Amino acid sequence: MARLRRTTISRRTVEALTAEKDTVFWDSELLGFGVRVYPTGRKVYVVQTRAGGRNGKRVTVGRHGVISAEEARRRAALIVARIKAGEAPVPEPMAVTEAKGPTVADLAELYLKEVVAVRLKESSARSYRYAIDRHILPRLGGRPALALDHAAVSAFHHSLARTPSAANRAVEMLSRIYRAAEERELVPEGSNPCRQIAKNRQRRHERFLTDAEFRRLGRALDEAQAGGGAFMYAALAIRLLLLTGCRKSEILTLRWEHVDLEAREMRLPDTKTGPRTVQLSPAAAAVLAGMPRADGNPHVIPGALNGNAMTGLQRHWVKIRERAGLEKMRLHDCRHSFASRALALGEGLPMIGRLLGHSQVQTTARYAHLARESVHEAARRVSDRIEAGLYRDCPGPATAEG
Template identity: 45%
Template sequence: MPKITKRIVEAAEPREKDYIIFDSDLPGFGVRILPSGKRSYMVQYRAGRTFRRMSLGMHGILTTEKARAEAMKVLAAVQDGNDPAAARDKARHDPTLQELGERVLSDHAEHHCKPGTVVGYRYYLKTYINPRAGKLQVAAITRAEIARLHHDLRFAPVQANRCLQLLSKMFNLAEVWGLRPDGSNPCRHVKKYPEKKRERYLSKQELAKLGEVLRQCELSGIESQSAINAIRLLIFTGCRLGEIMTLKWDFVDLENSALHLPDSKTGAKTVHIGTPAVDALSKIDRLPDNPWVITGTLPGARLTDLQPPWQRIRKRAGIEDVRIHDLRHTFASVAVVNGQGLPMIGKLLGHSQVQTTARYAHLAAEPVKMAADSVATSLRLALG
């Protein structure tokens, strides 16, 4: 049994069956000679009562000296009570972050989350997470790698924070599924970027212009009636986009001026609506064999995407910076200016938390300012 050198490895003759030449100086280190003539370095050791052989690499790609050094590392790990071959096998079968994402979607999100949330998860995984970290193994991902991914998205702080939230959820589930130890979520202590809450409300002049554009589109037929109906209902009800786009006639109670929504962002709820919303609903044609209020072009289908017509309509109205969700903000702002209290506005909008409605609190100062101005002006006139 000689000491393995490059000369001995290359001089070894292939046989009908593969065989191993073991090293005289480092017990367990050897080179396997295959019938094809290929030579592969390996190390053999005992783990408990089991003998294991672990491949180190092919001769030519790995030098004899490098293979010997790798064998020494493996044997040192065995001396410390570890099983390097088993650890390597486990690592090969450990899921990647991309595979974890797919499991989160199929085993969790599609059963426990709303459809819109699932769409968002798919978007963040495909666009931001998988291209940057999808090939990393779940069990080995560190906080530094998560922090680096988050930092790489600093140009889009909102998207960076949403990715961090999704990753944290994924690693929590990885712990539940036994893919990581309990309490090892690498997203912990990674600080989110500050987000500026966008506040955009339509003025009376902008609302008037939008109303004029909607009437023009209706008369000319350049936009679908369904899109126009949806926009009017969003303005008059303050509902979320998904609540109007998935509204069925079975949910509409015109007699009691209400929409009974079986499912929303905050669960089942009743939306009380005013006369303009009732009138708008009354004017919408109910199509046979179509349960949806906002109908699509195919029989029995609903309109699924309001963005394209909204972008054209807002451009004609000169309000290109207004998002669809800003119509909901406008509903709330008008309620505040008209003297409605925040608890009432929270009920109108279906908020589950007081903090959500509190973002409109500063608008309540406007009617107070107007009252103060009116009183002071009266006093000034009285003083002469």
């Protein structure tokens, strides 16, 4: 007969309990009171009754974290007393207890208010709000946060299978919501149901311009600039994207006060990774120096409304890329092409990260395969030159006379 596992049930002892398989640890003081520990870390308080047969049945008291060990002990004592009096135990069902806690929508609202609104730039905050409003709240918002388990999240992830990237982002967002709730002790540690959800495979949409494509795009930009007006400013914005490797938001929010042509610098006060200084090449500085300034508008790339920045760059880009025969190219690919050219010229990943304004090495590491290709190409050129020397006809070694 298996030996009963006994301990004094308290907050400290329960939080320290672990098990490789479902295991009940019985209280050493209150007979029949125990805590069931699952391999996942989930812990549930139970009472073993003798009503209804020799072995009786197990009654759920509540989940650890939803109710305290002290409250579970109090409820268990009442259940034991009712059983001894011949009455039904009538515990508060666990599902009801969990339903009294916060919903997924409650946790999402807190995350948006205390994390997204405080820590993120507006562009990033918009994408976070979209994932939450578009996917998480409609499907899961009304569910009790503590009732959401791994199976439910897996089903949620599968329901978005038609959009693999969006499915991955939604689960990652849900995981961040639970992590924030755990940090604030709104749910117990280990409540995050998103762990070990297998992500969908995603194809990276990276596009790098070839020499011929650069030439075609250059001609299309010349034509757009000649047209004047908004089309001209759109073409100039795209030139700056190509020549600086900047993000679209950095160029569109650029003000003349941020530009120092004498020092050949753009001092950006608020980028995705914080303030940064962009060093301008002579070509990029020349674009800015020759750019007409809109009266009364502080923005380098002015919009249609007085004082505002351009908002319709994508619309103009679609026309320009069609003229260049680059229908599948995205504006962000200008940034990728800048990085790929820098690598081809021998710049290392740390320098590429500085040029692009990356705050984390991992972000620049996406270009590592291009760095390898550049090294392979350099190795090929060197070995070809050596091989040509080895097999070139040449006179034999000189010999000394006498």
